[in-house]
Amino acid sequence: MNSSQKSDEFYEKLKGQLYETTSWPAEYLYKFIVKSDIKKIALVETIFxxxxxxxxxxxxxxxxxxxxxxxxxxxxxxxxxEKYKEVAEKVEGVISL
Incomplete structure (x- = not known):
């Protein structure tokens, strides 16, 4: 299984869990870890x-x-x-929690 398939499975599972546990629209808390590089931090902020x-x-x-x-x-x-994917695509080395 390649990383793209693992990623797709992860997002499908997350989507199901979010539908089961939350009434939408809802507040959501994203958490990311990036190297302490002002450009990477600014890029994450720009996405939102x-x-x-x-x-x-x-x-x-x-x-x-x-x-x-x-x-x-x-x-x-x-x-x-969509936002998780956008951050993963645009911010090199980001870890999504």
Whole structure:
């Protein structure tokens, strides 16, 4: 199984879980880990620009990584997954939690 198939399976499972556990539209909290590079952090923030997102960043103890939390109102699980895919596509080395 290649990484694309694993990724598709992951998103399908997440979509099902989100439909089962949440009434939509709903607030959703994204969490990402990126290397502490101002350009990468800004890129994550730009992806959620003009959406009314509340974004918080916390640098790791040694300063090598930064946690980026994004809280915003999403219309449905498909919209949630679209944003995960967009971040994964545009931000090199990002870890989605």
């Amino acid at each position: 620009d003009n959406m009314g997102a509340v974004i918080n960043t916390v640098e790791s103890k040694n300063g090598k990584y930064t946690s980026v939390s994004v809280n915003l109102l999403m219309r449905d699980p498909d919209a949630v997954i």
